[in-house]
Amino acid sequence: xxxxxxxxxxxxxxxxxxxxxxxxxxxxxxxxxxxxxxxxxxxxxxxxxxxxxxxxxxxxxxxxxxxxxxxxxxxxxxxxxxxxxxxxxxxxxxxxxxxxxxxxxxxxxxxxxxxxxxxxxxxxxxxxxxxxxxxxxxxxxxxxxxxxxxxxxxxxxxxxxxxxxxxxxxxxxxxxxxxxxxxxxxxxxxxxxxxxxxxxxxxxxxxxxxxxxxxxxxxxxxxxxxxxxxxxxxxxxxxxxxxxxxxxxxxxxxxxxxxxxxxxxxxxxxxxxxxxxxxxxxxxxxxxxxxxxxxxxxxxxxx
Amino acid sequence: xxxxxxxxxxxxxxxxxxxxxxxxxxxxxxxxxxxxxxxxxxxxxxxxxxxxxxxxxxxxxxxxxxxxxxxxxxxxxxxxxxxxxxxxxxxxxxxxxxxxxxxxxxxxxxxxxxxxxxxxxxxxxxxxxxxxxxxxxxxxxxxxxxxxxxxxxxxxxxxxxxxxxxxxxxxxxxxxxxxxxxxxxxxxxxxxxxxxxxxxxxxxxxxxxxxxxxxxxxxxxxxxxxxxxxxxxxxxxxxxxxxxxxxxxxxxxxxxxxxxxxxxxxxxxxxxxxxxxxxxxxxxxxxxxxxxxxxxxxxxxxxxxxxxxxxxxxxxxxxxxxxxxxxxxxxxx
Numbered sequence: 001x002x003x004x005x006x007x008x009x010x011x012x013x014x015x016x017x018x019x020x021x022x023x024x025x026x027x028x029x030x031x032x033x034x035x036x037x038x039x040x041x042x043x044x045x046x047x048x049x050x051x052x053x054x055x056x057x058x059x060x061x062x063x064x065x066x067x068x069x070x071x072x073x074x075x076x077x078x079x080x081x082x083x084x085x086x087x088x089x090x091x092x093x094x095x096x097x098x099x100x101x102x103x104x105x106x107x108x109x110x111x112x113x114x115x116x117x118x119x120x121x122x123x124x125x126x127x128x129x130x131x132x133x134x135x136x137x138x139x140x141x142x143x144x145x146x147x148x149x150x151x152x153x154x155x156x157x158x159x160x161x162x163x164x165x166x167x168x169x170x171x172x173x174x175x176x177x178x179x180x181x182x183x184x185x186x187x188x189x190x191x192x193x194x195x196x197x198x199x200x201x202x203x204x205x206x207x208x209x210x211x212x213x214x215x216x217x218x219x220x221x222x223x224x225x226x227x228x229x230x231x232x233x234x235x236x237x238x239x240x241x242x243x244x245x246x247x248x249x250x251x252x253x254x255x256x257x258x259x260x261x262x263x264x265x266x267x268x269x270x271x272x273x274x275x276x277x278x279x280x281x282x283x284x285x286x287x288x289x290x291x292x293x294x295x296x297x298x299x300x301x302x303x
Numbered sequence: 304x305x306x307x308x309x310x311x312x313x314x315x316x317x318x319x320x321x322x323x324x325x326x327x328x329x330x331x332x333x334x335x336x337x338x339x340x341x342x343x344x345x346x347x348x349x350x351x352x353x354x355x356x357x358x359x360x361x362x363x364x365x366x367x368x369x370x371x372x373x374x375x376x377x378x379x380x381x382x383x384x385x386x387x388x389x390x391x392x393x394x395x396x397x398x399x400x401x402x403x404x405x406x407x408x409x410x411x412x413x414x415x416x417x418x419x420x421x422x423x424x425x426x427x428x429x430x431x432x433x434x435x436x437x438x439x440x441x442x443x444x445x446x447x448x449x450x451x452x453x454x455x456x457x458x459x460x461x462x463x464x465x466x467x468x469x470x471x472x473x474x475x476x477x478x479x480x481x482x483x484x485x486x487x488x489x490x491x492x493x494x495x496x497x498x499x500x501x502x503x504x505x506x507x508x509x510x511x512x513x514x515x516x517x518x519x520x521x522x523x524x525x526x527x528x529x530x531x532x533x534x535x536x537x538x539x540x541x542x543x544x545x546x547x548x549x550x551x552x553x554x555x556x557x558x559x560x561x562x563x564x565x566x567x568x569x570x571x572x573x574x575x576x577x578x579x580x581x582x583x584x585x586x587x588x589x590x591x592x593x594x595x596x597x598x599x600x601x602x603x604x605x606x607x608x609x610x611x612x613x614x615x616x617x618x619x620x621x622x623x624x625x626x627x628x629x630x631x632x633x634x635x636x
Contacts, residue, residue, distance in 0.1 A: 039428075040437060040439065047499075048449060050450075053465065054461050054464075117330055117334040124330075132331060142605065143605060146605035149352070149597045149598045150345035152594075154348075169340070172337060172341070173337050176338060234456070237562045241587060250454075255459075257460075270460050271461070271464065274457040277457055278452070281453070282449055282452050282453075286445050289445050289448060
């Protein structure tokens with residue numbers, strides 16, 4: 001037994017030496033590196049170019065909407081004024097507040113409810129666990145339209161159409177499977193021995209959770225909160241049918257935008273509004289890039 | 304975790320398991336109630352409504368009809384384009400949106416196949432590039448998150464502008480394509496915009512799978528003289544398959560319910576008026592014309608999604624739960 005192990009070790013060492021030689025050879029050969037670099041540039045440009053075009057157009061004078069200058073030209077801030085102009089019927093300011101409010105409520109409730117379910121799924125042994133996990137995952141796959149007809153009728157009957165709760169409640173249930181799944185997989189990787197230790201030292205389960213686990217879980221919970229907020233911020237289908245002018249979120253507001261020139265699609269103002277709506281998300285995503293990627297792939301559910 | 308002490312384990316055999324069950328019950332109940340109210344109830348009530356007649360004034364007799372059991376009439380409305388009036392069942396008059404049903408099915412499937420195929424191929428390529436070591440890798444990984452972070456509604460408006468007749472795309476390509484209102488060009492516009500928006504998500508999921516493949520496997524293969532192509536098809540693809548299948552499944556289910564992009568980019572119709580109408584768009588159009596036939600259509604959409612998910616898991620082995628469990632255990636690390 002030990003002889004066999006010894007042999008494997010020495011052969012591993014040989015392999016390692018050979019590997020180093022291969023690496024040296026590869027390093028001399030610059031071709032693949034250049035190809036990788038070109039591919040990387042193509043990917044970055046493909047992802048960023050339309051985004052860049054949106055920002056450039058947002059700052060361009062409306063008279064030069066279709067200018068094809070690749071760099072910013074005819075720079076103006078008028079489009080942002082138009083975007084917020086209530087006299088033109090653009091309630092972007094209110095829509096932003098609506099989206100913030102809906103997103104905040106959805107995120108907080110979704111996390112409170114989701115955290116407890118995720119804790120149970122990650123940490124407790126009980127019958128029917130896989131059935132419940134499967135059911136929650138399946139819930140995330142229901143098409144929104146399968147829900148909208150009955151919800152529309154139900155909310156009409158109880159007078160909820162155009163009210164915030166009609167937008168918040170469905171959004172919470174869309175966000176819940178995502179939070180439960182992401183948090184469950186984060187929770188599984190946590191050092192739970194500490195919880196055991198705290199309980200041996202006399203903490204109750206709830207105390208142990210609050211004092212030991214919650215601080216440790218804060219980054220995971222925070223990441224999930226970002227994903228939940230983005231998901232709620234991006235929701236369109238339900239909101240477009242169940243919101244009123246007073247409660248509509250930004251996605252709905254942007255889809256029905258009015259410009260300063262009648263009978264002309266107000267592209268520059270839309271791009272300005274799009275920039276306002278998008279920049280906070282992009283900044284958020286870039287700052288927490290690593291965590292978000294971890295969260296996305298852990299949950300495996302679309303945000 | 305494995306160190307969860309023999310002490311704790313022996314206790315588990317006794318009362319602790321029951322205690323776990325009680326705790327788990329309380330912790331999961333809120334989630335269960337919310338999902339039951341907003342997902343369970345509508346799905347069941349949609350199925351019930353789909354078998355009922357619309358209440359309202361009957362155009363033929365001028366009398367109020369209370370609704371009641373409709374049998375399969377609402378489904379016949381979609382599948383056979385039959386309309387039911389007091390006079391009996393007959394072919395729907397022209398202009399009825401029931402006639403769009405098969406075109407909407409076709410569009411939905413066409414979009415799903417095209418976008419998912421493109422996104423898979425480009426996503427695998429992007430993931431392979433991002434899995435390599437090069438300077439500026441962090442920058443590329445950040446760039447790839449930008450399309451993902453932009454709301455679909457904004458994406459649709461952004462591409463609407465790019466696809467304008469006077470827009471930048473026609474200028475760059477030197478073409479004069481009416482992107483958002485030609486029958487096929489509007490379909491391609493949707494596919495291009497969707498691919499731009501969602502490929503990054505695919506790439507990230509695939510990248511997570513790629514990172515689980517140990518470097519040694521590739522080194523061994525290249526020492527055995529395997530070419531790049533051989534390495535891709537013999538090592539990368541089989542080993543990344545579980546993660547890839549889950550990513551594809553998620554994307555397929557998502558593409559089957561596509562709504563935002565065609566609704567905004569081509570106003571729901573495009574081209575001949577219905578060339579980008581998906582099932583979801585048709586449901587929303589129907590809601591204001593009659594809850595019950597809209598329910599039948601949303602039930603059809605739901606069954607289609609369910610069927611596709613089932614086929615995927617059954618025949619292509621996309622086992623979401625197992626793959627995730629394996630990733631969580633770090634089995635492939």
